Amino acid sequence: MKIGILGTGAVGQTIGAALIAKGHEVMLGSRTAGNEKANNWATTNGTKASNGTFADAAKFGELIFICLNGSVTPVALQQAGAENFNDKVVIDVTNPLDFSHGMPPSLLPQYCNTYSLGEEVQKLLHDAKVVKGLNTVTANLMVNATLVNNADHNLFICGNDADAKNAVRKLLAENFNWKPENILDFGDIKSARLTEAIVPFWVGAMQVLGTPMFNYLIVK
C-alpha cells in the first residue's frame, strides 16, 4: 500500500519505518521539500521510503497519517491541499497540546472541552474519512502494541465513517500488533474531544511512572 505521512518528527518517522518494515511504500511530507530530517529518514529506510512536501505526501498516499504538532496542523493541511485527501482514510494522530504554561501541557484553548483538533481536521479535509486514533500512546507503542502487557491494553478511535474505522482497526492489527477487540470505537469525530482531553493526564502519568511505555487497560 502507498501511505503518506504528514510530519517528520518522532511519531511520523516511527510510524513510517514500521510500515516500510511491513512492506508498504511510505512518503514523509514536510513543509518544504528536501527537509533534512525527512531526507535522512528516506535515505536510511531503503527504496520504499521517500519524502516530499505535505502536498506530495498527501497525493502519494492511498491512506494518510497526520503526525504533526497540533499547533501547526491546520496551516499544514491547507498547504497539503484538501482535495488531495478526498475519499481517503486519514488517521489523525495529532494532539492540540500547549506547552507554553510548562509541564504537564494543557490543551490549546481553541481545541479544548467543547471542540477538538480532530473535528477541525475533519472540517478542513471535508471529503476525507478522518479517524482519530493512536494519539493516546507513545510512538514506539503505537507501532508495536506487544511492547506493553502482551498487547492487552486499549486504544480509542472515533470518526464519522464506519468503514474507515474498520479499515484502521484492520491496519493496526495487521501491522502494529493491536488486538482488534482492544480497539474501542467511541463514535463520531466529536469524541476526539474526549480522547484528546486525556492526553495531558497521560503526560502527568508518564511523570509519575517515570516511563512513557505504558497504557490503560479497561477492566470490568
Add this chain to the structure above:
Amino acid sequence: MKIGILGTGAVGQTIGAALIAKGHEVMLGSRTAGNEKANNWATTNGTKASNGTFADAAKFGELIFICLNGSVTPVALQQAGAENFNDKVVIDVTNPLDFSHGMPPSLLPQYCNTYSLGEEVQKLLHDAKVVKGLNTVTANLMVNATLVNNADHNLFICGNDADAKNAVRKLLAENFNWKPENILDFGDIKSARLTEAIVPFWVGAMQVLGTPMFNYLIVK
C-alpha cells in the same frame, strides 16, 4: 471517626453508608436542615447516621468528603463556612461537569484545562488539607474496589499535603478495599486539572461499554 459529608446525592449517600458499615459516625450535610433525602438516609442507616446543614456536617467531621455537584460546590462551601474545615483532611470527590450541551458532558468552562474545581476548593478552604480523589469512578466502586478485577485498577489522587494524601490512602485501603499501591499520587492540587479532565472520557467509555462498573488499570 466522625466524618462529615457534603452532598445528599448517590455519591454522598453511598460513601456515608459504607463508612457507617465500617463503624464510623457520619453526618450528611445539605443546603437546608431537614432535607428529605438526608432525613431518609439518616433514618435508614442507624444511630451512627445523622444529617444537618452544610455547616453542621463540616463542624461535625474530623474528616470531610465533598460530594456535591460541581456547579454548586463553591456556593455550598461558602454556606458551610471555610473556618469549619481548618486543618482537616477534605476529600474532594466533585467533578465540574456541564451537561447543558448534552451527553457526554463537557467541563464547566471556568474549571477547565488551565484551572480546576479541585484548585478552587483548596482556594476557598484555604486552611484545609484538600485531597482530590475518587472522582474518576462510579459511586459503588468508590466504596468497594473489589467489585472490579479483584481491586486491580487505579485511583488517582492529588493535593498539597503529603500527610493528608497518606491519610486518604490509608482510609481508602481500610474502608473501601483499595490496594494502596494502586492509588497513584499525581502531585499537588494543580493535577486536579488532569484527573477532572478524564471524566468526560469516562462518561464516553461508559456509553461504549454499557456499564459504569469499570476502571483503568495502568499496564507497563
